[in-house]
Amino acid sequence: MIDVERLANWLDQSGLPGKGEPIEHRYVSGGAQNEIYEIRRGDLHCALRIPPPTAPAARDEGILREWRIIEALNGTDVPHTEAVAVCTDPAVLGRTFYLMEFVDGWSPMGVRGWAAPFDTDLSARAGLGYRLAEGIALLSKVDWRAKGLHDLGRPDGFHERQVDRWTRYLDRVKGRELPGFDEASAWLRAHKPLDYVPGLMHGDYQFANVMFRHGAPARLAAIVDWEMGTVGDPKLDLAWMLRGWPEDTSTPEAATALYVDLTGMPARTELIRHYASVSGRQVDDMDYYDVLAQWKLAIVLEQGFQRAGDNEKLRAFGPMVLDLMRSAAELAETTGYGVAAP
The missing domain is CATH 3.30.200.20 (Phosphorylase Kinase; domain 1)
Structure with a gap:
């Protein structure tokens, strides 16, 4: 108190x-x-x-x-x-x-899904996805230097540091082998994005960390929980947001793809296109970011799993980690994206 x-x-x-x-x-x-x-x-x-x-x-x-x-x-x-x-x-x-x-709004985590009318009106629900993508697109346009955030992160060499940094992180908590880790790590070392325009990023961008205004149409009230905020590559926020997001959200699988029901949401490619339109950034290299996001999340969740003890929620991370790392390795193997790292 x-x-x-x-x-x-x-x-x-x-x-x-x-x-x-x-x-x-x-x-x-x-x-x-x-x-x-x-x-x-x-x-x-x-x-x-x-x-x-x-x-x-x-x-x-x-x-x-x-x-x-x-x-x-x-x-x-x-x-x-x-x-x-x-x-x-x-x-x-x-x-x-x-x-x-104090924001007057609602969180998908607070209502354990969608507030009215988005719980039943699928045409209105689609707007939640567009507003979610729009939030980080607007964030990516903030002039972080003019706002005095030049020392918030280390934008120079951002991508060159990722594999070494998160591999050291995994080594500190490692308790088992993660199939696909070596393959995805090697691919990330050997590739780079088409371009890199540093910007302000949230670090854990998803429905769990935003609030919406009450009622339709969908309006984003606030992005919250800035614990992982930094100056880095904003397109990693987009890939983080789109982990597990299906292209076809009319299938039964869309209802269980994430911790919220994505039925009626825009397709993954539509959200990427909307982000590009608002942010002004090119998105032809999203495969690179998808591999990085899934690889990184697997490592982050592995820490929770290794420290789970009797915590059932954290123990559930165990198979999720294996799926994410396997998916990262498979995408790295099959993607046609091929910009070589220097």
Whole structure:
């Protein structure tokens, strides 16, 4: 729980609305990395994001990183939570935290699927997919240098580092062999994208990390959860979003392809085309990004599986990892994409 009295004093000193008025607050969500509270005080209505007391000290740096990104997005056309204020003084609430706009919307994770009317109206549901692709297309156009994010990541050599970086990551958690890893890794080392235009990327872009406005037509309210945000290659966000997305969403398989029902959604190629139209980026090399995204996700999920213990949710990652790595290797073997790395 947060110390409301200390928070009130800090709000007063920060010159935010509602000085002297009582604070209404409620716990919204959270986990091992972050907690979110809804805060109301006079005209102030926002969300407070803070690491729990048990989170590693590095999470305070992560909170500041997230803050820098959402603050940089203020004034852009990227749907996001407006940045309100940040506090780095542990004497206030014990950890670094920030305040952001409280978004009136819904999350596919919060409603475990689609909110009305998207749960039954397939023609309206298609718009959710287009808006999802549009969100990262707009993000890719942000002038990150002008926004002071030149030191957020290391864009130079982004693709040259991927295999070595994530192989070291896997070596730290490795508990079994992953068939297809060597083949996909070798292919990634031997190939490169057609071009590389650095840009701001989310790092874990999917339906789970966005919010939509209530009602139709579909409108993206905010991209959320910027823990993996960096300056890198935005087209990797697109490939990450499209993992497992079928070309034909009218088949029964579309209902179970992801953690949400994709029936009625635009085809994969339609979303790629829409992304290209909004972002202005070429997309003829998506096979490269598809291999990289599936290979990388397999490694990320393998860490969860190796640390699963009795956690059934994490143990379920086991076969998913094998499928992803096998799929990455098979795509690498069959794709006609052939731009050789230097």
